[in-house]
Amino acid sequence: MERRSLGRLARPAIILALIFLGTACASHAPQDYLHHLAGSEARSASRLFTPVFWIAAFVFFFVEGLVVFAAVKFRDRPGREEPKQIHGNSALELTWTAIPALILAVVAVPTVLTIFSVAAKPGPNQVKIHVVGHQWWWEYQYVGTNPEVITANELVLPVNKPAYFTLDSVDVIHSFWVPKLSGKQDVVPGRTNTLEFTPFETGEYYGQCTEYCSLSHANMRLRVIVKTQADFDAWLQQQQAPAAQPTTTQAQQGQQIFMSNICITCHTIAGTQASGQVGPNLTHFASRGTFAGSMFDNTPANVDAWIHQTSLLKPGVIMPRFGCGETNYQPPAGFHCISDADIQSIVAYLESLK
DSSP states (O other): OHHHHHHHHHHHHHHHHHHHHHHHTOSSOOOOSSSSOOBHHHHHHHHHHHHHHHHHHHHHHHHHHHHHHHHHHTOOOTTOOOOOOOTTOHHHHHHHHHHHHHHHHHHHHHHHHHHHHHSOOOOTTSEEEEEEEETTEEEEEETTOSSOEEEESEEEEETTSOEEEEEEESSSOEEEEOTTTOOOEEEBBTBOEEEEEOBOSOEEEEEEEOSOOSTTGGGOEEEEEEEOHHHHHHHHHHHHSOOOOOOSHHHHHHHHHHHTSGGGGTOBOTTSSOBOSSSOOOTTGGGOSEETTTTEEOOHHHHHHHHHHHHHHSTTOSSOOOBSSOTTOOOOTTOOOBOHHHHHHHHHHHTTOO
């Protein structure tokens, strides 16, 4: 009976282990700063982590080794007298107090140096960005740009140029983290925190909020796209341009529907009457590869599904569902759904905003 019980316990344990291994080996971009780091702050943290890890590992195995040695050598045996007691041995107690203190003192030196080296310091040649955390998406305001560049979820930076961030939240505590580029920084309502790092390699890096912020915390993701200086300058110039005017009949109809609906109370599209501050700035929406907190690829099908079923796809989101004919759905007071054809026109308009 006991063997069968152990077998029943072993099976779920093996399944759980396989699940964890599967998630660790996922093919999408890993979020860690142990391998192939591309940011100054992440590399500084890694340089600190490596020696501290090996010191901790040595202490662990040394202490556990002594425990195992003592348990085996001095185990109770028939006829053996009670072992000699060593409490009150001042020399021994001073020794095992001094050694840990000395180890901590040694570890403290590189730790303090790293803390000072990664401390955010604004400089004249940095890219300055104001990061605003929302439930559940990120807003990026490029400081000093004229016209002002405001985008969402996808942060674009130039390679080999320091970036300086000020971080605020409009609702609850969030935490900004791009593992391969930087460490974590809390984003707290009523308090401005800072962060600085330099990306050393072009490419796309994944991050997310790491402070639980209610229902869709796991859906508050982000991407950092590092470009060459020339490509970054071209991107910045493109983002400063006014919103593109729709050229197709369907996109033009979508613009009219968008501007005559409550969309304009939440979203901004530069050069139009849409000036809402609640949701992401959509001026160049189609230039982004993802949307909705970087949850979905920016494709017409995904945008259509999002407008139809926002709160089903992202629990707790403020944006209401616009799809008509859904069962068991009570829209907010004074709100009216939009037909499938009109939603398709809105999607065509949004996808024209390059």
